[in-house]
Amino acid sequence: MTASITIDRNPTQQYLLRLGDTCLILGQRLGEWCGHAPVLEEDIALTNMALDLVGQARALLTHAGRAQGFDEDQLAFLRDERDYLNPTLVELPRGDFAFTVLRNLMVATLLKGLWQKLAGSSDAELAAIAGKAVKEARYHQQHAADWVVRLGDGTGESHRRCVAALAELWRYTPELFEADAVDDAAAASGLGPRWADLQAGWAAEVGEVLAEAGLAVPAASPFRSTGKRGVHTEHMGRILAEMQYLQRAYPGGAW
Amino acid sequence: MNQALVGDSPRARQAWALLDGVLDPEVPALSLRDLGIVRAVTEQGGALDVVLTPTYSGCPATEVITQSVVVALTAAGLGPVNVTLQRAPAWTTDWISDDGRRKLREYGIAPPGPVAAGDGVPIRLVRRAAAAAVACPRCGSTATEQLSAFGATACKALYRCIACREPFEHFKPI
Numbered sequence: 001m002t003a004s005i006t007i008d009r010n011p012t013q014q015y016l017l018r019l020g021d022t023c024l025i026l027g028q029r030l031g032e033w034c035g036h037a038p039v040l041e042e043d044i045a046l047t048n049m050a051l052d053l054v055g056q057a058r059a060l061l062t063h064a065g066r067a068q069g070f071d072e073d074q075l076a077f078l079r080d081e082r083d084y085l086n087p088t089l090v091e092l093p094r095g096d097f098a099f100t101v102l103r104n105l106m107v108a109t110l111l112k113g114l115w116q117k118l119a120g121s122s123d124a125e126l127a128a129i130a131g132k133a134v135k136e137a138r139y140h141q142q143h144a145a146d147w148v149v150r151l152g153d154g155t156g157e158s159h160r161r162c163v164a165a166l167a168e169l170w171r172y173t174p175e176l177f178e179a180d181a182v183d184d185a186a187a188a189s190g191l192g193p194r195w196a197d198l199q200a201g202w203a204a205e206v207g208e209v210l211a212e213a214g215l216a217v218p219a220a221s222p223f224r225s226t227g228k229r230g231v232h233t234e235h236m237g238r239i240l241a242e243m244q245y246l247q248r249a250y251p252g253g254a255w
Numbered sequence: 256m257n258q259a260l261v262g263d264s265p266r267a268r269q270a271w272a273l274l275d276g277v278l279d280p281e282v283p284a285l286s287l288r289d290l291g292i293v294r295a296v297t298e299q300g301g302a303l304d305v306v307l308t309p310t311y312s313g314c315p316a317t318e319v320i321t322q323s324v325v326v327a328l329t330a331a332g333l334g335p336v337n338v339t340l341q342r343a344p345a346w347t348t349d350w351i352s353d354d355g356r357r358k359l360r361e362y363g364i365a366p367p368g369p370v371a372a373g374d375g376v377p378i379r380l381v382r383r384a385a386a387a388a389v390a391c392p393r394c395g396s397t398a399t400e401q402l403s404a405f406g407a408t409a410c411k412a413l414y415r416c417i418a419c420r421e422p423f424e425h426f427k428p429i
Contacts, residue, residue: 041403041413048409055313059342128343132312135345135429136409143404 004080008068011185014085015192016126017075018182018228019114020060021086024076025236026107027053028243029094038097045143046100052136059129077247081236088225089172091236098151098158099165105144106169109205110176112137113198122190145209152213162215170218175225177202182228259288260306262297270303270333271296277327281316281408282426284362287324291350294341302335303328308346311409311429348428359426360392365399365414367428389425391416401425 007013030050037043061075090107094100115137118130151158176195183194210217227236246253261271274296275288287293287307295306305324309317321338328336348367351359356366368389388397396418403413411424 041405044407045403045405048405051313051315051409052311053313055311059312124343128345129312131345132309132342135347136312139404139427139429146404 003078005070005074005078007070007075007079007083011182012189012191013064013067014182015186016060016064017083017085018087019192020057020064020075021084022090022107022111023053023060024057025084025086025239026090026103027051027057028239029090029092030100030104032094033100042097049104049140049143052133052140056129056133056136060126063125063129073247077244081232081240082230084227084232084236084240085230086227087172087175088227088233089169089176091227091232091239092169092172093235095165095168096161097147098161099169101144101147101151102162102165102169104140105148105209106173106176106206108137108141108144109202110195110198112141113201114193114195117193117198121192123192126192141205148209148215149213152210152215159214162213166210166215167218171221171223172225174220174223175228178224178228180228259293260295260297262295264298266303266333267296267298269331270305270328270336273327273331273333274305274324277320277323279316280319280323281314281410282359282362282364284358284364285351285355287320289352289355289358291352291355292320292346299337302337303333305336305338306341307338308341308344310346314409316408348426351426363392363423364411365389365392365423365425367426370428389414391419391421392423393421394419399423 007017027050030046030053033043033046035043037046057076058072061072065071065075089103092103112134115130115134119127119134121127121130148162152162153159177199179194179196183196186192187194187197207217225233227233259271261267271288271293274293275286277287279285279287279290282290290310292307292310293305294308295304297304305328307320307324317340321340324338325334325336328334347370349370351367359366389399390397391399394416396416398417399414400417401412401414402422405411406413406424410426410429412427413422414425415422
């Protein structure tokens with residue numbers, strides 16, 4: 001039971017895992033705010049959103065695992081780092097509150113766009129998961145947008161922190177929309193949209209909020225992160241160590 | 256609107272009646288029927304089949320609800336009972352019954368307004384004026400403001416009434 005599992009790398013599986021791991025890893029990062037958020041209401045808000053994301057991840061990993069006979073826990077806790085296919089953006093350490101709400105805005109806007117399209121997926125189970133999740137993503141996006149405006153257009157200190165966080169995060173956004181064979185296969189089979197096709201809508205919505213917040217969109221960078229291909233930053237190993245410790249130490253343990 | 260498929264047999268009808276007494280563990284003012292999460296109660300090959308739809312993807316009450324349905328129906332001698340969860344069509348607060356809305360108000364929770372057609376949630380990315388007014392469940396005033404988008408559970412937001420100064424929870428339309 002402690003041995004790592006190896007996933008099949010067919011395009012459908014990769015497409016589902018990119019989405020499921022995005023929810024799983026961001027959910028874990030948001031959960032880290034439990035007991036640490038600046039005010040109690042935000043502590044509750046961030047952990048509630050973590051709960052939604054983990055719930056979405058559970059549904060997606062359960063679905064993705066069926067083809068190979070794995071359950072959600074095996075996929076969540078027994079894969080090696082390179083078999084996690086989330087974009088690098090979501091694995092970055094949680095940073096300060098400005099960093100967290102800016103990243104939430106970026107990811108919730110992406111996920112909302114994906115769920116909207118996926119509600120019409122040729123995969124009925126994926127469509128059902130999306131139909132539920134899109135309602136949740138809308139609230140996550142709204143929450144993040146409210147805070148980005150409040151902090152960006154807030155005090156000198158809150159604005160300075162937003163500018164710094166945005167500069168750091170922006171370099172990781174091109175990866176979200178890089179086209180590849182996995183996306184092409186999903187678009188061809190009707191499984192789901194190419195993430196690249198969502199870029200224009202994403203940029204418009206994120207841009208609207210940044211403009212309202214008085215934050216300039218950073219210049220494009222040639223840097224490309226590679227998490228969706230399973231090649232992660234040093235931060236991924238640390239978050240997986242924390243997530244996987246119990247399941248590896250007490251194989252098959254359950255609540 | 257709450258359309259549930261209830262089987263023709265006395266056993267299914269009795270189970271449907273009993274589900275009006277099984278309460279949501281997070282909002283114990285509402286029964287599962289008030290909440291509109293019961294999709295079907297039918298008899299299948301000797302067992303009672305109950306189909307529920309989850310409210311939120313990560314709702315931690317889902318397992319408790321499943322368990323309480325089995326316990327309540329089994330205790331009434333209607334077992335064996337199978338409970339399955341069905342995601343599509345996704346649950347919406349529009350399925351909370353009128354009776355449920357009244358019970359929410361009496362319990363001190365402002366019930367959700369109608370979900371905007373085709374869009375799910377009436378959300379504007381950049382909010383200027385106050386969003387749709389939520390009436391205070393205590394004094395009825397619509398002079399209220401949101402304190403936090405999330406409350407004690409994911410399905411509620413925290414508000415306060417400017418007229419009577421009381422804080423209250425609002426069940427979010429979803």
